[in-house]
Amino acid sequence: MKMEIISWVWTTGATLLAWYFLLNTLGRRINEWYYDFKLGDKHRLLPPGDMGWPLLGKTLHYFKHPHLFVHNLVSKYGEIGMYKTHLFMKPTIVVSSLEASRRVLTDDKNFRSSYPETAITVVKTILSEVSSEDRKRFRRLVTSPILGYNALAMFLERIEDIVVNSLQRMANDSIQHPIEVITETKSLSMRVILHIFMGSKDQNIIKQVEHLFSDIDDALFSWPINLPGFSYYKALKNRKKMEKIVGSFVQDRKMMLKNGEVLSEKKDLVDVLLELEDVNGRKLKDEDIVDLLILFLIAGQQTTASTIMWAMIYLTNNPLVFKKAKEEQEEIMKSRSPSQQYISIEEIKKMVYLSKVVNEVLRVTDFSFLLFREATADVNINGYTIPKGWKAVILPKTCHMSSQYFTNPKNFDPSRWDDDNNNNNNNANREAFIPFGAGTRMCAGRDLTKIEMLIFLHHFVLNYKFEQINPECPVSYLPLPVPKDNCLAKVAKYFISLEIYDKIMEGFG
Ligand code: HEM
Helix, strand or coil: CHHHHHHHHHHHHHHHHHHHHHHHHHHHHHHHHHHHHHHHHHHHHCCCECCCECCCECHHHHHHCHHHHHHHHHHHHCCCCEEEEEECCEEEEEECCHHHHHHHHHCCCCEEECCCHHHHHHHCCHHHHCCHHHHHHHHHHHHHHHCCHHHHHHHHHHHHHHHHHHHHHHHHHHHHCCEEHHHHHHHHHHHHHHHHHHCCCCHHHHHHHHHHHHHHHHCCCCCCCCCCCCHHHHHHHHHHHHHHHHHHHHHHHHHHHHCCCCCHHHCCHHHHHHHCECCCCCECCHHHHHHHHHHHHHHHHHHHHHHHHHHHHHHHHCHHHHHHHHHHHHHHHHCCCCCCCCCCHHHHHHCHHHHHHHHHHHHHCCCCCCEEEEECCCEEECCEEECCCCEEEECHHHHHCCCCCECCCCCCCHHHHCCCCCCCCCCECHHHCCCCCCHHHCCCCHHHHHHHHHHHHHHHHHHEEEEECCCCCCEECCCCCEECCCCEEEEEEHHHCHHHHHHHHHHHC
16 A cells, blocks of 8 residues: 555656646747747747747746846857847847847837837837937937036036935934935935926925836836736826826926026026927927926936945945045045035046046946837848847846956956056957947936936045945845845945044944
């Protein structure tokens, strides 16, 4: 009897295991067979890769660890630069080589922007809706107030006030308890965008928008389920409320502009947008302005917040870099006239070393968001085909961490950006530096981000110290890379005196 039971357990176990392997192998092949069949002979020109399970594809692998997902494809199939897979319910080619990435990002004829459904519905950007030629002209118009250091000069004082208040608040709060740095930098970057857009006069609206926005942002890459309890549902509801609030704000502004109540030197971005006209004398519609604000917030808040937080971490962990950056800022302060209160554009241009720090932080930060395109025709790159209707996705970090383009890519070394770089250990290929994308869709907020970071780091290296409570804390990568404890840390101002500073640090030790 005992022998029979043992034999039964063995047989059942072995049968289950065999079924598991059979189903696993078959299940994973079904997607592949389905697309091979659909493409006919063309499937022979697909790059190698793994299509994963039907519907789900490899989406969960991407969510688990975006860089590891791409890294695993490269390790398994070799450095061929393109791999087939299935993400967000669509057949997809992951593009990893610099040449292929640039080709996809800059070829507007054969590729269109194509983000997952949730992102498109939540953002609803007018920038995607207009045709290619109109888009270029329109984009130039609406982004001109925030592109270029000279255009941004009118917002410098405002940005600096927000930065100074934010650092001061971090230091004040740190006296009581450690703070979550990412929460602070998110609030900072949101305030910068809202103040630039709406001005500081409308604190009440800014507070309401800030509150509603956090749920919109969270739902960007969620499942598109529009039912109570799901984040997508909440995001759409909040978006509607936000449209109402910002819509009535835009109406008021229109009235003020009409009555000449807005002084030209006190203009906010919304005033500039309200006055814009295209070549045919057409003005932006109110709802376009609301869409643009939401687009700027979504595209700019978390990205900048995360980069500022990582800049604090990298500078603190690299004391020699910190010292060099501080010396440069001290030099700038020495040559400033006593009556000058705010950082000027000329001073920003003198922050040469700090700009290299910003570049290096942007290079090493683990941004995990993919840039999504869809092929509008069959496209051949290096002998492989991206079939019409398939997505092509790019993870800029793959180029940034490739030793082909950056020697010792894991080293944090701003001097790799020196113009006369003789440092053979740490070199940089500028062509491969694509944190803001490339082509006609390149980030519209890149100059704003750089200026915001330079102003922040100027004050940070001159006046503050920062210490993480859990420096070894693991990182979560989506939607953006942040230590899992939200970067719990203490921030202290130098001039409290080092003695008091040490006491604060001891208190948290
Ligand atoms: C560290 C900060 C930032 C990073 C890494 C970043 C990155 C990017 C990237 C990679 C793209 C290209 C997307 C694509 O090709 O599909 C993009 C687009 C965009 N970004 Fe940023 N961004 C940052 C900050 C900002 C800020 C502060 C703003 C505005 C306030 C902004 C506004 C935009 C807009 C409007 C687009 C869409 C442009 C278009 O479709 O024409 N970004 N960003």
